[in-house]
Amino acid sequence: MRLLLPPVDAHRRIRGPYTVAAAALHFLIPAALERSPELVEAHETEIRAAAPGLLDRAPPGRSFLSDEERILVPAPRRTLRLANGLTEFIAGTAEPGRVLAVCNAAHADHTDIELLQVMTRRLPPERLAVWVWTEGPQPPPDRRDAGELWAIVDRCTQEGFLHAVVELGERGLAGTEPGSRLWWNFAQRTATALGGLGRRAEAAELWESVRRASQVPAVHAASAYGLAMLDARDPDPAARDLGRARGWLNQAIAISTLLPDPGERAFKLGFDRNALALVEFRLGRLREALALVESAIELARELGDRHPVHRMVLLVNRAQLLAALGHAKEALEDYGAAVALDPGFPDTYLDRGNLCYRLGRYEEALADYETAIRLSPPLPEAYYNRAQARLALGETAAALADLGRVIELDPEYVDAYVNRAGLLAGLERDEEARRDVEAGLALAPANPHLLAVLGQLETAAGRFAAAREAFDRAIAAAPELAAAWANRGILRYEAGDPEGAVADLSRAIELEPQPDLHANRAVALRALGREAEAEADERLAGGPG
Known part of the structure; x- marks a missing residue:
């Protein structure tokens, strides 16, 4: 070599x-x-x-x-x-x-x-x-000044190199006067990167240091926005403090309202109202969130051709809210307008494809996912979603290939293991399905969907005790998972417990009525001699009776 x-x-x-x-x-x-x-x-x-x-x-x-x-x-x-x-x-x-x-x-x-x-x-x-090799010759000391560091930090922010932003941004902060324009630039980029990396306490501390060092209104508005987003965007819903986030955003809006420059005021006020819409959305107040986004869109009209990305983001956010409120036609129109503003941004196609998929417009969803794949570096989410659309179109082999692509790109993508394991189990490719289940459970030991597939595999192998344990764990983790109840019901019937089977299948039907569930319950009911109920289930299943 x-x-x-x-x-x-x-x-x-x-x-x-x-x-x-x-x-x-x-x-x-x-x-x-x-x-x-x-x-x-x-x-x-x-x-x-x-x-x-x-x-x-x-x-x-x-x-x-x-x-x-x-x-x-x-x-x-x-x-x-x-x-x-x-x-x-x-x-x-x-x-x-x-x-x-x-x-x-x-x-x-x-x-x-x-x-x-x-x-x-x-x-x-x-x-x-x-x-x-982990080690090597040491380079000479880095003597770049704050201006040179800033150029690198700015580029790294644009590209998403957040670790470098934090390291170089902190060095830039140490070499500039607190409260100065360049110091603020470093602080804003560094705090944002810290939040993106999940280092939320450090980000909050930096935003607070900005508040103590500056008397510039726009800087205080931006700091309030940054602190609000740490609360509103915490990946753990239980850790979010949406009330505190609302308070910070109200402060940001109050300050932005007073900015003297009309263009800056329209942009920053719209930016802050859009952020407040996120808080309202997460509180379940969709109409209030929509009104805030629409007010931000109105403000953006004052910007002329400036800030196209801001206008694109607002249109996408309004589309998501309209879709959630059941206004699919208007949502699709907003997605189209967002695409027109920036045809090269893959995430908009991904979002529009998701809406088309939910509407049952699978061919259109597929086209959007393929555009996102073409425009982006390898994007696991787009392949995962394309697999869903292909499955809905009956293209099982292509769906399996896409799920394999997802796992190749991101071996920690648990949902891809879930879906591929389920498909493989349905095709009776049990050994392959088990490998996916084991790989997925190594990443997420309590994942109820993987446990439900494991229960199916253990049932098929005749290991009823292991299957029952897997289904019990799945139901404990997700009591609303109809598939786990249904499959445990099948297991209980095969294990000689028709009464338990009827109970589990009844719960599955409550959660997600399906003809095959009625058919399975009919079998268990007939084993108990409950003929009239069995005939009623058979009618609901579309069979004899």
Whole structure:
């Protein structure tokens, strides 16, 4: 085996995020542009994120926007999309049988660490071997000043490199005067990144330090917004303090209302009202949330052609609320308007596809999911949703392939194991289904859907005690899961307990009436000699009686 390129020093102090990726891309891109330009085009987003400036053609997307208009901060999981895309590009362009040698991996940026993990997991050594040394030569001290650090922090924020934003942002804060404009820029980006990484207490502390250091109204409005979002967006619903979030947003709105510049006032006030709509939505007050979003859309009309991303976000949010209130036609119109504002943003197609799927418009959902897949670096959610649409269209083999793709991209995607295990069990491919169940339960030991499939598999294998334990655990974890009640009812009948079977199947029917449940209960009722009830169930099942 030969080296792909000279050994790469991955120390993040040399180049920052994607030091390893950039070195590989600079080596591979020239030949790739000649031999397979379509592959370069397919992975252009990942290439530009990892090696800015490497491609000399005009960049796609929202590069024309000013700093104040780039309001979307990518989620932390975006780097997994990028890592998968970069892995596929490198695998598609590197000569087989090469070695990528990396030193100083212990000091690499999170992006490179994630990329090396994905490459090691996905690429067989005969395709591309990855050799990693944790240590290596130490680079010289980093003497970049605050201005240079700010340029990097700003770019890392746009790309979603949140770990680098926090590390470099904290250094920038230490080298600037508290309360100054540059200090505020570092503080805002760093606090936002800390929140995105789940380091909520540190983010709150930083927002509070901003409040103590500044007397600028817009800064106080933004800090109040930041503190509110820490409460409103906590991934654990039990940890959210929506009342406190409302208080902070009311303060932000009060300050934004007083801003003297009409354009800044319209934008920031709309931004804050949109955030308050999230609080109302999570309180179940959908109409109040809709009224707030519509008021923000009205304010956005004052902005002319400025802030297109802000207007796109507002349209998507209104579409989601309209859909939740049952106004599907209007919701689809808003999604269409959002797509028109930014045809290259994959998440809008994903959201519109989800609505089409819920409406039973499976072909349209499929088209939107495929557009999202085409526009984005490898996006597990889009493949997962496309599997659902394909299944609804009767394309079982294609659905299984999509679920396999999800697991390949993200081995921690529990719902993909759930769905694939259920499909495989239905196809009587029990050994494969069991492997998925075991992999999923290793990630989520109390997942009721996986436990229900495990119960089915144990029932089919004749291990009734193990099956009963699995169904009991599933029902304890999710008492509203009709499938667990139904399958436990079948198990109880097969185990010689028709009375228990009737009880479980009756509960399943209460939760989710289905003809096959009535048919199964009819069998159990007849075993108990309850002929009239059995005949009634058979009629409901569409059978004789």
